[in-house]
Amino acid sequence: MGVPASNEHIPSLRRVGETVYVGLQLPLSSAGGTDIAEQTDQVFRSLVARLEEAGGTMADLTKLHTYYLFAGDGADVTAYWERMTAVRLRHLANPGPAATALRVHGVGHGQALIAVDGIAELCRDKQRIMPEHAWDWSIPTPFSQGWRVGEKIYVGGQISADRQGRTIAPGSAVAQTKNTLEYIEHVLHDAQVNWANVCALKIAYKHGGDAEASRQLGASIVAEVARRFPAQRPVITVIGVDLLYEGLLLEIDAVASRDVGLPVRPEYAASHVAPLAFSPGWLSGGELYIGAQSKSDAGQLEAQLEGALAGLAAVIRASGASVGDLVKLNVFLLPGESTETVHRVLERFLSPGRTVVSIVQVAGFLVDGQKVQVDGVALPEQRS
Template identity: 30%
Template sequence: MRRHALQAGHWRWPIEVGNSQGVRDGEMVFVGGQADLSPSGEVGHAGDLCAQTTAALDHMAAVLVELDADVNDVVKLVVFYRDRGDADEAGLLAAIRARFPDALPPALAAVPLPSLGLPGLEVVIEAIAMRGTSGDRLLRTASNPEGHWDWPFSHGLRCGELVFVGTQMPLDRTGGMCDPGDPVAQAQINIENLGGVLAGFGAEPDDVCRINTYYLGHGTAKDWAEAGRIRGHAFTWPGPVGTGVPVPALFPDGLTQRQEAFAMIGADGVRLARTALRPEGHWDWPVPVNFQQIVRVGRMIFIGGQISAAGIAEVVHPGDLSTQIHECLGNIEATLKAVGAGMADIVKLNVFYKGGDDPDELYRTLSICDSWFEGPGPVITTVPLAKLGIEGLEVEIEGYAMAD
């Protein structure tokens, strides 16, 4: 049975949209991007990262409670924060860690960005939690390889058949940077680090269902392709879905990419049967890779980042945000149909759109996405980017669905 946490008594957007703050389906709980916003959509504590972090986490906790879960059920966090070159990421992560008293903290991905869609907004936090359908706590195990650097969160966390891998970076065990500024060498190190985390659960790279890469780039296919070949061939065919997100700067200096991943493995360690495919006639990547457009394992469906393109990443409707959003969602619908699912099965969307601090861009993006859903919709996190991965792109949308 699917349940939705709506916006009654919570912060709201100042436009009428039907997306949910949280969605629960069985043991899975998805919480959309939470921010320090008022019931009328106004930014609170403008420019104050510390105060906004507290408010966003309070909102997240309220959504979890509405869906009969709490912060100790959180298995994965993604934190988008504004970075003007002076952000204290270590302090931010320490403040977030203090809100999770469990000895096994969730996995976490941290993403610095120049803007978050609204003037004065400093942080947006989304979450995935897992709680037994009868209210019982679910067993969790962590993987923190000996060769990994100190990190206040779990490098990897397993709950049931799901494995959540937090931010992986090309760092050594002391936290020192490996091969500064070299995207190809760092891509290889990241994949090796990912493999080390997975091995702690008896899993392998080919158990990965999704890999997301936040890479230093300025909106060209060349930026993506430099390290994309390494990532794309780290998995045997058919590989996982992937989303590549270009960012203008990463912390610390010399870092060219951060990655996060999701994997699934059977309770007995056996590889789970999966459907991984590219629908016939779908767009393809600018360089040969083993990534797929959609992966389904049981009821879980992972939708890779969809763009408005045809053929070999030829942009369709360049520069037209509204039309590209419809194209992306149409591509998502096509991928879902290929694995026996539909738009009503979507539980979560992440919308990466070309934008900055202009509220009108954000609200237009939300409104168009909302038009594709009836009744309570999925959770939606909107993320503005200075550039998308290919010239002419205005938006990329990834998602999760659950279907019988």
């Protein structure tokens, strides 16, 4: 899983104008053994190095995704996250990025416990967003609830928690979804936008041992989210994971723009139809957000991935762009599926040196039989 730090076909970073996209950074196979603190230090040193290569620093990091592994439960999860985060704090700027941290099933080599990717914005027109009505982490951190950069707004992962990081409405999907959306709404409000300005949503729902019950949980969360969008709906990615605080069922992050934008709907029949009329693509401010694409009826992993990528390409073409304009690609797949197959398919699909990639194993998807899905960001009018 993941991508090597240096790959001629798949770069570790891509700078376009004042925006830097950093692909998944992994610990070295020999780094830290199975110690989360040492591995965390290694991946954040790698992230710092990538930003410096692009002419930036950690102070420019605007959105951070952390994917980590831990098999425990209850309070042990929070203690593990706090140990990991104590190391992250040594590398983060203050104020820090809007952040999303998800417990997943695999990243990189067999001993990898953590991986990170992110987006840095080098321009000066920035506003940190810290609403009065917000949750907070269980320990002091410099993380931000959101950032406005020019016309674009990044919303960090929002959860149903209080100011001490304690879950609100544990076990209740509807109540937690409403609380989480309310926190997102306050970030949007402070950035002087609303739900009509949302371009993309990522929903991570708790996927436990009962796959069908987990899918029903995920579907109920998506249905509640859909109610916030009576008209046009943004793109959406939905993945089954585990969550940080005990009793949590979901985490949602978002990207919005003061340029409301338009949905992009390709005619290509193989394109995945997003649930509840969420848009396959959303074009705003010169950026194309591509929602999760999948082809669960295609059989084995290679065919499913090729079908998903065909759907993604159809969305890109419908916007007037090409696959070479794809700057960021996320690949989520089930545990045990071949990452070698993923790399082989991507080398056939991607334009060399144009797209940073993150490959992560997650617990499940909303559709039975689905093995993989992809989403991404393309720039139809690239500035470099």
